Amino acid sequence: MSKLSYALVALIVTALLFMGAVRGYQFYAAQAAQEQAEQDRQTQPFTFQNVPLKLAPPQAETVSKPVLFSERKRDVFLEDAPLPPQAQLQQAQDTIQSILADYKEDPNLRAFNRDLKQATQGQAVDLASLGGENLGEILQQNPQISEVISKHMQNPDFAKTVQQIFSNPQFIESIKQLQQPHAVQPAKKDDKKE
DSSP states (O other): OOOHHHHHHHHHHHHHHHHHHHHHHHHHHHHHHHHHHHHHHHOOOEEEETEEOOOOOOOOOOOOOOOOOOOOOOOOOOOOOOHHHHHHHHHHHHHHHHHHHHHOOOOOHHHHHHHHHHHTTOOOOOOOGGGGGGHHHHHHHHHTTHHHHHHHHHHHHHHHHHHHHHTTTTHHHHHHHHHHHHHHHHHHHHHOOO
16 A cells, blocks of 8 residues: 555544544533433522522412404594585685785785785785786786886885795685686686576
């Protein structure tokens, strides 16, 4: 046999001896754990500074009565029926008047309303008059309205007040409803039927 063969045989024998030692150690560790478990079962497991403790038996805990399942009641919200077109227009006009009533004591808005009324000979008496469905007619008949608006918009306080009014979502929605041509037509059809 050559030196290489002897080296391989020696390597295989060493590996087998190592594997045997590992298996022997695993067997010993399992036996030691089993003996320790047996010893723990025979002696009192609860000790304090190596003095066994005798614990009282556990007390039974009170259990609450079972709760019967009941389906959770759900809130149901019913929507009102949509308003007829004429009532929607009236509601939009009332909303605009209500919003502008909050600013009725503003001196800048009062001056604007006064100048607007003079410029239109009473056709447009306030800011609400410029939001209706006949806005185009009023502007054609009274081109001086743009001069009144530009004059007052140079006042920063008036511009701030107008910005607050026109940024109100309810005001915007009401103006849209009043300026829609189809919102006015159903009321005219009803007038013809009568």
